Amino acid sequence: MGTAIKYAFIAVLAALTFCVQTSPSSASSLLWQVKSNHPNILEIEFYSDTRRGHSWPGNNEIYLLDDYSTKTVNISCHHGELICYGAWVRNRTGIYWGIGFKYSQSCSDCCYTCNGGHTKLIILNP
Template identity: 30%
Template sequence: MIRALLAALLLSTPASAADMSVFVRNQRSDGVALELFSRDSDKVWPGGDKVFLIRPGAKKSVPISCDNGEHICWGAWVNGDDSVTAGVGPDNDRPCDTCCFICVEHSTETVDLAE
């Protein structure tokens, strides 16, 4: 009984906040818009109807605050043409096995956007 109570307590403990970075390398000849989507909640980064804009050939590190262990997926598209997409796309509705990662405190996840 005590073990069950301790397990329930551990599972109900809120996740701790973590600060991490996402390093984006845009290897495309087009500018790209990118958003990050939580698979565990309704959070979106940067949020507020904004996107991360990455110029052609540019590299950009974007800091995010997430919950330790949170599953996050990225969606990208050509800036101005959301019919050309990568990852889960602009609406977070495309299947993708290689565009998700787990939030880990003080870590960096790399996203490579190729032609």
């Protein structure tokens, strides 16, 4: 292979690598910080608003908020994806925060963009 062709091939590979690394669907993460002040155990799940049907932890699992400490949950998501939280009192889905159980409600401030950063501290009060 001639030198000019080698350099052209390397330039094309570099450009493709850059495009793959910066695409909107590339891997990223979002660190959630949540604290419950509720006297009962709460359950929380995170839902993709971008990829409907995708949730964390997924597989019919949930995260528990069973004391008054701040919990952190780091989720892997697509860069730029909108992620919303839904929390509810265990076995009582009618008492909820954010988008509630199984994305059944709406909210004005419960979603964050997946960008490698973290959320503000979310405090769930009774």
